[in-house]
Amino acid sequence: MTGAPLIEVEDLRIDLDDGERRVAAAEGISFRIDRGETFGLVGESGCGKSITALALIGLLRPPLSIGAGMIRFDGREIQHLSAAAQRDLRGNRIAMIFQEPMTALNPVSPVGRQIAEMFVLHKGNSWREAHQLAVEALASVRVPAPERRVNDYPHQLSGGMRQRVMIAIALACGPDLLIADEPTTALDVTVQAEIIELMRNLCAERGTAILMISHDLGLVANVCRRVAVMYAGRIVEERGSADIFRTPSHPYTQGLVDSLPRLGSRAALGRSRLKEIAGVVPAITNFPDGCRFNPRCAHATDICRSVAPTADLLEAGGLVRCHHHA
Amino acid sequence: MHEPRGKDDLILSVEDLAVHFPVGGGLLGRNRRMLRAVDGVDLNLKRGECLGLVGESGSGKSTVALSILGLLAPTRGRIVLDGQVITGRPSGDRKALARIVQMVFQDPYASLNPRQTVRRTLEDPLRVHGVTARSEIEDRVATMLRHVGLRPEQADRYPHEFSGGQRQRIGIARALILNPRIVICDEPVSALDVSIRAQIINLLLELKDTLGLSYIMISHDLGVVEHMSDRVAVMYLGRIVENGDWREIFERPAHPYTRALIAAIPDPLHHAPLATTGGDLPNPLNPPNGCAFSPRCRYAEDLCRHEPGPVLETRPDGHAVRCWRSEEIAGQAAMASGDNGHTQA
Amino acid sequence: MKLRANLVIGGTLFALAVLVGVLAPWLAHTDPVLDANLMNAEEPPSWTWWFGTDDQGRDIYSRVVYGARVSLTVGIVSQLINSVIGVALGLSAGYWGGWWDDVVNALTNVMLAIPSLIFALAIMAVLGPGLTSLLIALGLTNWSFTCRIARASALSLRNQGYVQAATVLGYGDLRIMMTQLLPNMLGPIVVIGTLGMGSAVLSEAALSFLGLGVRPPFPSWGSMLSDARDQITTAPWLSVFPGLAIFLTVLGLNLLGDGLRDILDPHSRSRRT
Amino acid sequence: QTPRKGGTIRMTAPYGSSFTSLDIHTTQRAQDEIYAKALHRSLYTWDSAEGKPVPELAKEVVVSGGGLVHTFKLRDDAYFHDGRKMTADDIIWTFNRIMDGTKAYPGARYVRIIEGAAAVEKGQAKEISGLKKIDDFTLEMKLTEKVDPGFYFFTALTSIYPADEGAKDSFIQHPIGLGPFKFVEHVPGSRIVLERWDKFYKPGKPYADKVIVSIMGEAAARDVAFRNKEIDTSVLGPAQYVAYQADPNLKGTIVEVAEVFTRYMGMNPAFKPFADKRVRQAINYAIDSDLIISKLVKDKAYRATSWLPLTSPAYDKTMKPYPYDPAKAKQLLSEAGYPQGFEFEWTTSQNESWGLPIVSAVIPMLDKVGIKVKVKQVETAVLAEVVRTGDYQAFIYSQQSGPDPLAALKCFHSSTPQPACNYMNFRNPDFDKILDEAGQADDSAKRTQLLQKANAFLYEEAPVWFFNYNKAVMAVQPWLHGIQKNPTELTHQNTEELWVDDTSPAK
């Protein structure tokens, strides 16, 4: 089985039915994640990161649906599994952490029970056993005094603690893949650092692959081995995280890297005007023809305005979707 | 770089500002406790300067800003704006204050009234402040729109017809329409699309120069703060823990919290594990004994935990720190320097 | 957004009722009060008497048509009074907070604790039956819900950036409340108002039943329905038509309220998955 | 058919949603007297067959002292429900109680006819001087006027209470009387349950074991219950009167009687147009009363000619009511100086048989002769107040006009104050003279003739619009027998005469 990717996404399209018509909220999404690998998905708000993740775990709900393409998990095509089989995967082998630890937990249920549910659902434990396992799970995410904390309700925990509980839930059944959708945007930087480290260490210990979603390039590059950049529903570039910052290939990636003030750059290079990416992100119902970045791209030519670029392999490894890439 | 300037260069000074909120307790006021959101803050802002204010969520940054804006009555302390003491004045003076200090808000979606056109949003303040001539109003609105990079024709649209970046421009235009001297920016870009942020940062910097504004820049994003500020103040649990020139703060952070903060920023080119502090954020209702940071501080000693909190000591170069052990830590850091401030946990 | 069925049906029913009330003098065949001819008493519905005649020989169709005026006036005006009181108190309490908020809260609790129909009953007893009394009684007793919503909206809106911005720009309190808060809280208020109108129409009927309704001779649907209850088997048309008018109008208002809620009230709009 | 013993009589109290009080002295509402007839007894009772009051608790009454002194030979077999025998003391105690001025018992208006009663009411005396106990079963009563005391002491307002027991706090929770049934239970707002009193003084009576008086104010609900055989009696309004007549199953259940109530519109002479007799007559001409009675009241009333009702001994059968004649009305109005008519405010209650619906029907009729009406609707209690204080331009009312014709006409005597019953504040010396003469007359034929004259005088003066005399209609289940056609109030039945046969679903 070695060598076979853990999850493989091919030409995935996600449709949004807004009542009158269907639009593709994301399309042509292809990537693969190996066992134990860390893979990052970055891009700005609304570019389709979360819905891609939801598609992987089978949680798209109307008005969103999978329009085309294929998701293969551990060799099996997920879409064609029965609902029950899908549920067996969900939580058990693919787990997910959400952005808002505040609202992602049920406010009227003790956190211990919310963890214990996982063991009852997937491991067939009794509630009593599951409760004990929940204490252990809490301890493993380094929540102090876990025996006491299991009975706490979410509102009694701080944001960082809640996110730890979310991680405990996600990792309870030892999944093969952990999808982390912006797990730290709601948290302070110092807390973010702790959560990220905790997640990274636990997954490394258990060989769990991570799909990490964020709009923070730095964070993703720091955590992940490979990074895919999304723009307006498409992956525009996919690279090893060491390269993507040094030698971004897609004009959008380049723009992003250049436009953000990086810590230390003023001290090193002095204060210069930041590079701007002109224009605004297109609305989902109104994607431009051709390359979706073309209205904002300084290098755009006629072909960019009419023909959607295909994903090209880069010599240095990785993919880019641009007619004019270096 | 930090040559002493004259006292009259100060456009804002905040002295020993404290804001306490009563929390809990019902009608009968039982078990009502005081939340010391801001507890003895001193700040100075010079003309044309940008002061960066950073700190953990809940450390009191916005509270300081709201006090300066006259939206919160301080429990104690004095605020001097452009030579006038504004604390303890009746709230009727809001109008006078409005012409000196203005604010740019974080969320461009929530900070524009969805039921008002851009024109009304910009014209009403002028009218409130006694500008009545139709032509003058139109003039000023058009000028301001051009200043922030919008076209005057767009004035008759409603906020939902604009993108996030454009809305933030409108928010900036609204803050500047009364020609204030000071603009407080509370997280002006954190709600914006990543690719838009640079536009707004550049715009703010431009306007500062062309209009001779002073900024107080509140942000989580240390990159932005570093880029924009002349001076930086770091807050922790309602107090300033470090205050100094931007270069001092970022290159030679003296307070362990500042160091932890900087170290926690993932560096895209430097894939080291992130530095962690451990411990949880303190409960502002029940602050720790001694130095507020001591429960999370890797340098903390008994002294830090038990003595009443340290005072803010200002060094000759203007760099101020509130820490018992800043000297020793600075020494250690010097030894371990070269790792760009990233400390291993 | 799809045009919702309940919005359309509800809106149509209500608009129709209002239209009938407005056009009553043109739509009615006879005077609802004076054209009584006991010779024609209790005629069942026919081509001459569309809805039949009542025991006084008055044309029920005309009375139902004119009844729309009274019933809708009661519904609309009393609810308007309620909304104005509720919004004024709730908005100012939420915005200003402090002791005023405590006072308004206490007042709301009092209003909430006395069932509105009972309170209206008491007021009617003091003022005596009649349209004005009814407007006052129903207008003063049903604002607590509006007040609560207005207060809650004001509380959350006052932390919105644009309200703070207005304060920072030196706007006066009144201006802030009128231009910044009020327009942005109208959605749920309108929804409550619509539903409240429906219940006011029903309350009018209930008070008529209890003997404290609109002063005759002007016909209101409630008093017609109430007067006809003894003849429910012998002359069903006496009660069927005013009853139907009440039912359809209240139904319309309820549907309209639901529909408006779907559009205006952000809470019930489905969020992103 | 011989009356069956046993069974339950299920009566209804239709006039409101509760009984006022279990202390029957405090309440004058017809509603309460329904149960009181089973529970209590007064000195007299109304004999429906004879059409006059007859002694109930006395075996014999001797009149002396120029008709002012009445000596009662009391029953010696009447037992209160606590087992104690009734004596003269109980009657004296009861009448003294009713005259307690601090309580304003409505029965005081009757007892005042006894000499010295008013002094007690004003607190000037402790006991009524006109009442004298001769021995335990002989009582002497001295009146202030020459009247038949039977008309004064037959209603439940003067029910005889056991002396001293009646003053106890417990009495109001558990009343004790002399009637054929004793108190078992009162569920306020729902019903009163009574059971047979074995020591009742009429041998073999009462027949039934139990009487339940259920309160049912809603006519429609009563209708359902009656058709559903859940109740034995139901008072019918006009609509149901028609419906029951039309229904072959129910037609036979109807019992009707002409009651001694006159329905009228009172006009305030202080309101300028009404000061003119011609205007008042014009109103009587302008209203088509017969039409209203037939169409709106569904013939559940008799056309009123003048004040005294059909069953009154002084009713003059030859008299004709005002005809419907709008032209005449217009002419009279012109003569009176109102060719264009005028507007007045008409105070009414909601009452279905003499209140609002009638007013609504009259409005267009008066409109035809140019008179505009503004309706002022008030509750019954307020209407009573309005009428008593004269705070009206016009009102519509139903007023008892019998059984004693003299007392009924006395209401128009100048000496009767407005709050008493002279609601129109009628003052006419000529009328007073006729009436005084009638009061003095010893010969009953002469008296009747004078009363008829007085009644005709009222017709001419038209202080009111004479509308109708009530026809009381009650539906009675076929298994209930012994119903008396009581013209003073049909629902007031001497329950000892009632019996149910074994077809009653209540057994």
Next chain:
Amino acid sequence: MLSFLIRRLLQTIPTVLAVVLLVFVLFSVVPGSIVSSMSDDADPQVELRLKKQLGLDDPVHVRFGAYIAKLATGDFGTSFRTREPVTAMLAKRAWPTLQLIFAAMAFSVVLGVPLGFIAALRPGGLVDSAAMIVAVTGLSIAKFWLGLVIMYVFALKLGWLPSFGYGDGGLKYLLLPALTLGVSPMALFARTTRAAVLEIMTADFVRTARSKGMSETRVVKWHVMRNALVIILTTVGLQFGGLMGQAVVVEKLFSWPGIGSLLVDSVLQRDIPAVQGSILVVVLAFLAINLLVDLLYGVIDPRIRYA
């Protein structure tokens, strides 16, 4: 919990006082002399004496003070009409009303809440549409009219239940009035429940639950229900007030011997002590029930328990 209870009890005192004051002031300006509710033609002197005896000559504030003082000892005064202590009258009326209200509430909750749940599980489906049509119809009918129809159908046409009466047979007398009273809250609960469930189904934690691999039924049972209950409970608590108001109509229609019919009688006959007493009892009941609801909140919602 106890301190919470005490605090809540203390908080209701101003409300109760305000209600007392309100009702008192309202009826101190009532037209029509009080004595007219006692006797038709009392001697004017008697009337004066009576007024004095009842203290009706005193200025309003003195009367109010006296009233409050008596209230504090549990004395609601003496009814003008029945001459009974109001307390005794209310005591007899309270139980029937409570029976009626709780029966109606039970009926409406038991029917309305599940209906709302079912409707919410398939929004837009057949059950949903049908349930909402029933609900909105139930809210749009005049109560006394509905009561009459119910009476005709169930008592007369079907002969299932007695059309009126109270007591002896127990439950069967209660059913029709309770049904009449319960229809509109039932409709309301169905709607509230549906809205609450739909709202909660979009919450983030529901998505979390789904991501755990739970079936929809489990999601609803383990996570949605309890959260929905919090919202439903609020509506239930508030609805008691509405029920007490509507009970006036239903009690009058069905000759139900409760506080409602006492209130109407007293209002119509200007029996002010009885009116004040009845309203006060209604208010106290409402406050008590809502106190109970608040305590229940604590049981259901930990955020409140620990607040």
